Amino acid sequence: MVLGVSGLCQGETQPGYWFDQQYGQARVAAHLVSSDGERLLLDGQFRFKYPDDFAVDYPTTEGQVVISGHKDFVELNAAGEVSYGYDQHWLFDYFRAYVYEPASYFAGSLEPAGTTTLVGRPVDRYYSQGDRTKVLWLDQETGLPLLIREGDVVVAAVKGYTAGSDTTGPYNSLELEFQGEKTAVLTLVRTEETWAPGKLELEDSTGRLTIEFFEWDFSFDFTTRRRVDLQELRTLNERFFDEYSAENWAGALAVCQDMLSLAPNYWNVYLFQAFVYEALGDFFGVVENYQQVLMGEPDNVVALNNLAYHYMLREVQIEKAISMAERAVALERQAIYLDTLGYGYYLVGRYGEARELLEEALLYAPEEGVEEIREHLDLVMQALGEGE
Numbered sequence: 149m150v151l152g153v154s155g156l157c158q159g160e161t162q163p164g165y166w167f168d169q170q171y172g173q174a175r176v177a178a179h180l181v182s183s184d185g186e187r188l189l190l191d192g193q194f195r196f197k198y199p200d201d202f203a204v205d206y207p208t209t210e211g212q213v214v215i216s217g218h219k220d221f222v223e224l225n226a227a228g229e230v231s232y233g234y235d236q237h238w239l240f241d242y243f244r245a246y247v248y249e250p251a252s253y254f255a256g257s258l259e260p261a262g263t264t265t266l267v268g269r270p271v272d273r274y275y276s277q278g279d280r281t282k283v284l285w286l287d288q289e290t291g292l293p294l295l296i297r298e299g300d301v302v303v304a305a306v307k308g309y310t311a312g313s314d315t316t317g318p319y320n321s322l323e324l325e326f327q328g329e330k331t332a333v334l335t336l337v338r339t340e341e342t343w344a345p346g347k348l349e350l351e352d353s354t355g356r357l358t359i360e361f362f363e364w365d366f367s368f369d370f371t372t373r374r375r376v377d378l379q380e381l382r383t384l385n386e387r388f389f390d391e392y393s394a395e396n397w398a399g400a401l402a403v404c405q406d407m408l409s410l411a412p413n414y415w416n417v418y419l420f421q422a423f424v425y426e427a428l429g430d431f432f433g434v435v436e437n438y439q440q441v442l443m444g445e446p447d448n449v450v451a452l453n454n455l456a457y458h459y460m461l462r463e464v465q466i467e468k469a470i471s472m473a474e475r476a477v478a479l480e481r482q483a484i485y486l487d488t489l490g491y492g493y494y495l496v497g498r499y500g501e502a503r504e505l506l507e508e509a510l511l512y513a514p515e516e517g518v519e520e521i522r523e524h525l526d527l528v529m530q531a532l533g534e535g536e
Contacts, residue, residue: 169198169344170197172365175192175193176190176191176193176204178358178359180355189357190204192207193205195368200218200219201378202216202217211227218379219382221234222236223411230411231415231445232416242350246348250324258276258277259280267294271286271294282298290322293306303326307323307325309323322336323336331350335349339364341366345361381407384410388407392420392424395427400420418437418444421437439455447475449476452472452479453476453485477489483511484513486509487505487509490503490521490524493505500532507525510525
């Protein structure tokens with residue numbers, strides 16, 4: 149849904165929700181101003197379906213990028229290459245935080261607390277039933293919040309009005325300033341149907357971000373035309389981990405096949421199948437599935453590292469295994485990948501290099517990985533004639 153007016157707000161009745169649109173789309177442009185100057189992050193089309201579905205597509209020099217999300221699960225289609233997984237896109241996160249989240253103050257029952265005047269406007273005041281520290285001041289004419297307070301924290305407050313002379317509403321725009329833990333300014337614009345987000349301005353770790361929305365259309369549910377049902381795919385993904393945790397290997401593999409039928413390019417499913425075959429002790433099943441991952445994602449560090457280590461444990465294709473392990477370390481210098489490469493160097497007699505890598509791995513290893521790294525280092529030290 150999008151910020152909207154569900155009729156006039158009166159102090160004796162429950163106020164209308166901010167959101168009275170279930171889905172919508174608009175052109176979006178995002179700029180970042182940092183110490184390096186100003187740059188365009190994206191200029192394309194934004195879509196939403198309340199509360200969990202988003203999409204954005206925009207052109208780049210490498211081709212069109214389309215990102216679709218359901219909750220924390222996304223599909224990325226970049227230059228024809230499709231991938232899936234748990235991730236967060238900053239545009240979706242900010243829309244949730246500054247457009248959706250304030251509406252949560254309208255969820256549940258509100259208790260009328262009279263009328264007053266705020267910034268020269270007649271307003272209706274409400275408490276949140278069950279928590280009188282939450283107070284809302286709503287403009288009587290537009291139904292929009294002029295102030296939202298939770299205890300001593302101002303969650304949102306009107307920064308200013310821009311008066312308009314058209315016939316679609318008394319104001320062309322209304323600026324809401326978010327304070328407290330999140331600081332931002334959201335400018336609402338009046339469309340023919342409703343109030344809608346026009347501009348969001350905020351500071352993040354990279355600089356000053358401005359996101360602008362244009363030409364809102366609230367007549368189209370984009371999820372009806374999506375290539376893959378991300379909600380179903382996410383549900384299957386969760387079910388796989390349930391089956392895996394229960395050590396129901398047949399059930400886990402069946403869920404994997406369901407996911408591949410739905411999204412053949414979901415390469416992580418082959419990782420999941422490899423994990424199952426590892427539990428079953430099926431070396432050929434492990435190798436086949438890691439190879440499938442690398443066919444689709446040649447730089448998948450998990451597949452590179454794990455397949456390399458399986459080859460090393462059986463002392464087959466050692467040179468190929470070392471090459472894969474070197475690639476994994478070059479991509480991500482993590483303890484587990486350093487351990488695999490160090491062990492590979494040990495197998496071919498490169499003891500000095502193996503010792504350096506394994507000692508580095510010990511510095512960053514999680515507790516559960518220390519024992520195995522130490523075992524590999526002991527082998528290297530014995531080979532160097534230095535004992536354990």
